[in-house]
Amino acid sequence: MRNFFFIFAKETKSYFNSPVAFVVLTIFSALTGYYFYNIFASFSTLSFQAQTNPALINQYGAFNVTEFVIRPFFGIVSVVMLIIMPMLTMRSFAEEKKTGTMELLLTFPVRDSEAILGKFAGCMGIFAIMLGLSFPAMLLVEYFGDPEWAVIATGYIGLIMMGAAFISLGIFMSSITENQIIAAVLSFASLMILYMVGYTAGLAGEMVGRVLEYISFSFHYEKFARGVVDTSDVVYYLLFTIMFLFLSMRSLESKRWRG
Amino acid sequence: MIEVKHLTKVYGEARGIEDINFTMERGEIMGFLGPNGAGKTTTMRILTCFMPATSGTAKVAGYDVFEDSLNVRRRIGYLPETVPLYTDMQVPAYLKYVAGLKDVPWKKIKSRVGRVMEQVGLSHMAHKYIGELSKGYRQRVGLGQALINDPEVLILDEPTIGLDPQQIIEIRSLIKGLSGDRTIILSSHVLPEVSMLCGRVIIIDEGKLKAIDTPENLVAKLQASDSVKARISGPADSVISALKGIEGVKKVESSGAVGSSGEYVVEFVRGFNGSHLLARVAVERKWDLYELTPIKMSLEDIFIHIVTDEDSSL
Numbered sequence: 404m405r406n407f408f409f410i411f412a413k414e415t416k417s418y419f420n421s422p423v424a425f426v427v428l429t430i431f432s433a434l435t436g437y438y439f440y441n442i443f444a445s446f447s448t449l450s451f452q453a454q455t456n457p458a459l460i461n462q463y464g465a466f467n468v469t470e471f472v473i474r475p476f477f478g479i480v481s482v483v484m485l486i487i488m489p490m491l492t493m494r495s496f497a498e499e500k501k502t503g504t505m506e507l508l509l510t511f512p513v514r515d516s517e518a519i520l521g522k523f524a525g526c527m528g529i530f531a532i533m534l535g536l537s538f539p540a541m542l543l544v545e546y547f548g549d550p551e552w553a554v555i556a557t558g559y560i561g562l563i564m565m566g567a568a569f570i571s572l573g574i575f576m577s578s579i580t581e582n583q584i585i586a587a588v589l590s591f592a593s594l595m596i597l598y599m600v601g602y603t604a605g606l607a608g609e610m611v612g613r614v615l616e617y618i619s620f621s622f623h624y625e626k627f628a629r630g631v632v633d634t635s636d637v638v639y640y641l642l643f644t645i646m647f648l649f650l651s652m653r654s655l656e657s658k659r660w661r662g
Numbered sequence: 663m664i665e666v667k668h669l670t671k672v673y674g675e676a677r678g679i680e681d682i683n684f685t686m687e688r689g690e691i692m693g694f695l696g697p698n699g700a701g702k703t704t705t706m707r708i709l710t711c712f713m714p715a716t717s718g719t720a721k722v723a724g725y726d727v728f729e730d731s732l733n734v735r736r737r738i739g740y741l742p743e744t745v746p747l748y749t750d751m752q753v754p755a756y757l758k759y760v761a762g763l764k765d766v767p768w769k770k771i772k773s774r775v776g777r778v779m780e781q782v783g784l785s786h787m788a789h790k791y792i793g794e795l796s797k798g799y800r801q802r803v804g805l806g807q808a809l810i811n812d813p814e815v816l817i818l819d820e821p822t823i824g825l826d827p828q829q830i831i832e833i834r835s836l837i838k839g840l841s842g843d844r845t846i847i848l849s850s851h852v853l854p855e856v857s858m859l860c861g862r863v864i865i866i867d868e869g870k871l872k873a874i875d876t877p878e879n880l881v882a883k884l885q886a887s888d889s890v891k892a893r894i895s896g897p898a899d900s901v902i903s904a905l906k907g908i909e910g911v912k913k914v915e916s917s918g919a920v921g922s923s924g925e926y927v928v929e930f931v932r933g934f935n936g937s938h939l940l941a942r943v944a945v946e947r948k949w950d951l952y953e954l955t956p957i958k959m960s961l962e963d964i965f966i967h968i969v970t971d972e973d974s975s976l
C-alpha cells in the first residue's frame with residue numbers, strides 16, 4: 404500500500420515535471436472543446452430557427468439537448484481518448500527500461516503488482532484531470548438548456564471505465580518493449596481495432612457478429628451514453644482492465660526470468 | 663551472510679558466469695576484480711535479485727535470492743554500474759522516493775534523507791535536478807540511494823568510477839566507514855583501491871572464479887613463483903645462457919645495464935627459489951654479483967598474472 408502510494412505520487416509528479424501532462428491535457432481540451440463549440444453552436448442555431456420554422460421540428464424531432472449535444476460529445480471524447488491514451492501510457496515501463504532505472508526499481512523491495520498499480524493510478528489521475536477539464540462544457544449546457552444529469556453521470560462513469568481499460572492495455576504494451584514509440588503504436592493499433600470491431604459485427608454471421616460486438620469497446624459504451632448502467636458492460640470493462648494489468652505483471656516477471 | 667553455490671548464468675548463447683562459489687561473513691568487505699566482460703556485474707545482478715541465475719543458488723542474509731527475493735531486497739543497497747536515476751527529479755525528492763520504497767519509517771524519511779545527503783556530500787545540491795548534476799555527483803546520488811535504508815548488505819558496482827581524485831578518496835573513506843557490521847561487495851578496476859578497502863578479493867575472468875583470498879595472501883602465494891633481480895657483470899649473451907641453464911629457471915630477461923654490469927630478471931618456477939644456484943653460477947664463472955633481490959609483486963601483477971596465465975589458478 405505504502406509502495407503503491409509512493410510510486411503513484413512519483414508518477415504523477417513526473418508527468419507534470421515533463422511536458423507530457425500539459426501536452427496531453429491541452430490536446431484533449433482543444434480537440435473536445437472545438438467539437439463541443441461546433442455542436443453546441445449548431446444546436447442553438449437550429450433550435451432558434453425552429454421557433455420560427457416548425458418544419459424543422461418535424462425533421463429533427465424534439466430538440467433535446469441531451470440527445471443533440473451531450474451524447475455526441477461523449478462519443479467524440481471517447482475517440483479522442485483513443486488517440487491520447489497511448490501517449491500517456493507509452494512511457495510507463497518502456498522509459499524505465501530504456502534509461503535503466505528499471506534495474507533499481509526491480510531491486511527495491513517493491514512487488515510487481517505495486518509498481519504496476521502505482522503506474523496505473525498515476526495515469527488514471529491524469530485521465531481524471533482530463534475528464535475534469537471537459538466538465539465546464541456540461542455546466543454550459545446546464546446554463547443554456549436542460550440536460551438530463553442522469554445521462555451525464557452514466558456517460559462519465561462509462562468514460563472512466565473505458566479509460567481504465569485503455570490505460571491498462573497501454574501499460575501492458577509499455578511493459579513488453581523498451582521503445583516508447585513502439586509501445587504507443589501497438590496500443591493505438593489495438594485500441595483502434597477493439598473500437599472498430601463492433602462496426603464489422605453487422606457484416607459477419609450471427610455468432611461471429613455477437614462475439615465481435617461483445618469484444619468491442621464502442622458496443623459496451625452505447626448503453627452508458629443512453630443513461631443505462633448495465634452490469635454486463637461494467638463487467639466487460641473491469642475484466643478487460645484486470646486482464647491487462649495481470650498480463651503486465653506476467654511480463655515484468657518474465658523479464659526477470661529472461662534477465 | 664552471503665552464500666553463493668555453483669552460480670551459473672547463460673545469456674542465450676553467450677556465457678555470463680560459470681560455477682561461481684564463495685561465502686562471506688557479516689562485516690566482510692569483498693572486492694570483485696576482473697577484466698571487462700568477466701562477469702562481475704552479472705554476479706551482482708543475481709545477488710540483487712535483478713535477474714535469476716540459470717543454475718546454482720545464492721543466499722543473502724539467509725534468504726534465497728530467487729525464492730525469497732522480497733526479503734533479500736529489503737536488506738540490500740545496490741549501486742548499479744550505470745547509476746540509473748530519474749533525471750527529472752530533484753535530489754531530495756528522489757531520495758525520499760527511494761526511502762519510501764525501501765521501508766524507511768514515515769517519520770524518519772526526512773532525517774534519513776538529510777543524513778545521507780550529508781554523508782555522500784550532496785547537501786549543497788539539494789535544489790538541483792538530477793539531470794543537471796555532473797557524473798560524479800550522480801554517482802553520489804546513486805550511492806546515497808543505496809545507503810538510504812541503512813542496509814545490512816551493500817553491493818556496489820564500480821563505486822568510484824568517474825569521480826575526481828578528491829572525491830575518490832572521500833568515497834573510499836566513506837565506504838571504509840560504512841563497514842563494521844555491514845557486509846559489502848564492490849567491484850573495481852582500480853587495484854590499489856581493492857587492496858586498500860577489501861578484506862578479501864575475488865578474481866573473476868571469463869566468467870570463472872580464478873582466485874579468492876586476502877590481498878596479502880594472493881601476493882604471498884604468487885610470490886612463491888619467485889622472481890629475482892640480479893645485477894651481474896659479464897658478457898650479456900653468455901650470462902643469459904648461463905642463467906637459463908640453472909635448474910628451475912623459467913624465464914630470463916635482460917632489463918638494462920648499469921655501468922659494466924647488466925641487470926636481469928630471473929623467474930623461477932612456482933614454489934622454487936634458486937637464488938643460491940644463481941649465486942653459485944656467478945662465482946664459478948668469476949662474474950661479479952652486485953645485487954640479488956626478490957621482486958615483490960603488486961596486486962596489479964597478480965591480476966595480470968592470473969588473467970593471462972593458463973596454469974596459474976590458485
Ligand SMILES: Nc1ncnc2c1ncn2[C@@H]1O[C@H](COP(=O)(O)OP(=O)(O)OP(=O)(O)O)[C@@H](O)[C@H]1O
Nearest residue numbers: 673676677678696697698699700701702703704705
Ligand atoms: N544482457 C546481456 N545479454 C547478453 N550477454 C550479456 C548481458 N549482460 C552481460 N552479458 C555478457 O556476460 C559477460 C559478463 O558481463 P558482465 O557485465 O557481468 O561483465 P563485467 O565483469 O561487469 O565487465 P565490466 O568490467 O566491463 O563491467 C560478458 O561477456 C557480456 O557480454
Ligand SMILES: [Mg+2]
Nearest residue numbers: 702703704743
Ligand atoms: Mg560490470
